[in-house]
Amino acid sequence: MIVTIDGVAASGKSSVSSGVARALGIPYVSSGLxxxxxxxxxxxxxxxxxxAQALLALLDTHAPRLEPLAEGNRVWAGERELTDALHSSRVDAGVSVVAVLPELRAWVDAQLRTLPEPFVAEGRDMGTNVFPQAGAKFYLTASPRIRAERRARERPEDIPAIxxxxxxxxxKDKVQSAPAPDATVIDTGPLTLEGVIGVILEGLGK
Ligand code: ADP
Ligand code: CDP
Known part of the structure; x- marks a missing residue:
C-alpha cells in the first residue's frame, strides 16, 4: 500500500505525512530531501x-541516501548527515533549478522506486509520475500568505520575504506540481495540522 501526499511548498506535506505515517505505523518518504x-x-x-552531468558525478561520488523514519526523514552521504543543512535559504533558492533537470528527476525516481512498501510518499509528483498506482492520493494547498506565516515560525526571515x-x-515547480486527477485536494488554510491528518485518516477509512 502506498499513500501519496503532494502539494505546493510549505503546504504541510512533511508534517502531515509524518503524522499519517505514525498513525498507520509505516514510514514516510520525503522526496524533496x-x-x-x-x-x-x-x-x-x-x-x-x-x-546535470556535473551533478550526477557528485551524486555518484557522495551517493546520498534517504532514511525514511516516521518521526522525520534523514539524509546521509556516507557517514555525514546532511539533514540539517537541507533547509537553508540557499538550498531553497537553488533546488528548483536542479529539479527541472530530467536526469536529476530520473535519479530521484530510481531511489524512490527501490523502497519497500508500505509507505506514505510526499512531494510534487508522487501521485502522478512516481507512484501512479498508489492506493490513495492527496494534494495539499494553502494561500501563499498562510504558508509564509507557518514557515516564519521556523526561520528567522520576515513573512513578505518568505x-x-x-x-x-x-x-518554477509548476510543471511537476499538477495534482493527480484522482487525488483528493485539501485546502489546509482553515485546518490545524491535526485536522489535516484527521481528514486524510478518515479518507483512508482509519
Ligand atoms: P512542506 O513539507 O509542505 O514544506 P511542512 O510540513 O514543513 O510543509 O510545514 C510547514 C510548517 O507549517 C511547519 O512548521 C508545520 O508545522 C506547519 N503546518 C503544517 N500544516 C499546518 C496546518 N494545517 N496548520 C498549522 N500549521 C501547519
Ligand atoms: O518542503 P517544501 O515543499 O518547501 O520543499 P520540498 O518538498 O523539500 O521540495 C524541495 C524542492 O524539490 C521543490 O521546490 C521542487 O523543486 C523539488 N521537488 C520536486 O520537483 N519533486 C518532488 N517530488 C519533490 C520536490
Missing part, C-alpha cells in the same frame, strides 16, 4: 546547478 541533497552537494562543490520566495518556487 533528495532534490535538496543534490542541490546542497552542487552548491558545496561550486558546480553550475544547470549542469512569501515572495514561496511564490517564485511555486512558479
Amino acid at each position: 533528495l532534490y535538496r541533497a543534490a542541490t546542497l552537494l552542487g552548491l558545496e562543490a561550486g558546480v553550475d546547478l544547470h549542469d 512569501e515572495a520566495a514561496l511564490i517564485r518556487r511555486d512558479a
Whole structure:
C-alpha cells in the first residue's frame, strides 16, 4: 500500500505525512530531501546547478541516501548527515533549478522506486509520475500568505520575504506540481495540522 501526499511548498506535506505515517505505523518518504541533497552537494562543490552531468558525478561520488523514519526523514552521504543543512535559504533558492533537470528527476525516481512498501510518499509528483498506482492520493494547498506565516515560525526571515520566495518556487515547480486527477485536494488554510491528518485518516477509512 502506498499513500501519496503532494502539494505546493510549505503546504504541510512533511508534517502531515509524518503524522499519517505514525498513525498507520509505516514510514514516510520525503522526496524533496533528495532534490535538496543534490542541490546542497552542487552548491558545496561550486558546480553550475544547470549542469546535470556535473551533478550526477557528485551524486555518484557522495551517493546520498534517504532514511525514511516516521518521526522525520534523514539524509546521509556516507557517514555525514546532511539533514540539517537541507533547509537553508540557499538550498531553497537553488533546488528548483536542479529539479527541472530530467536526469536529476530520473535519479530521484530510481531511489524512490527501490523502497519497500508500505509507505506514505510526499512531494510534487508522487501521485502522478512516481507512484501512479498508489492506493490513495492527496494534494495539499494553502494561500501563499498562510504558508509564509507557518514557515516564519521556523526561520528567522520576515513573512513578505518568505512569501515572495514561496511564490517564485511555486512558479518554477509548476510543471511537476499538477495534482493527480484522482487525488483528493485539501485546502489546509482553515485546518490545524491535526485536522489535516484527521481528514486524510478518515479518507483512508482509519
Ligand atoms: P512542506 O513539507 O509542505 O514544506 P511542512 O510540513 O514543513 O510543509 O510545514 C510547514 C510548517 O507549517 C511547519 O512548521 C508545520 O508545522 C506547519 N503546518 C503544517 N500544516 C499546518 C496546518 N494545517 N496548520 C498549522 N500549521 C501547519
Ligand atoms: O518542503 P517544501 O515543499 O518547501 O520543499 P520540498 O518538498 O523539500 O521540495 C524541495 C524542492 O524539490 C521543490 O521546490 C521542487 O523543486 C523539488 N521537488 C520536486 O520537483 N519533486 C518532488 N517530488 C519533490 C520536490
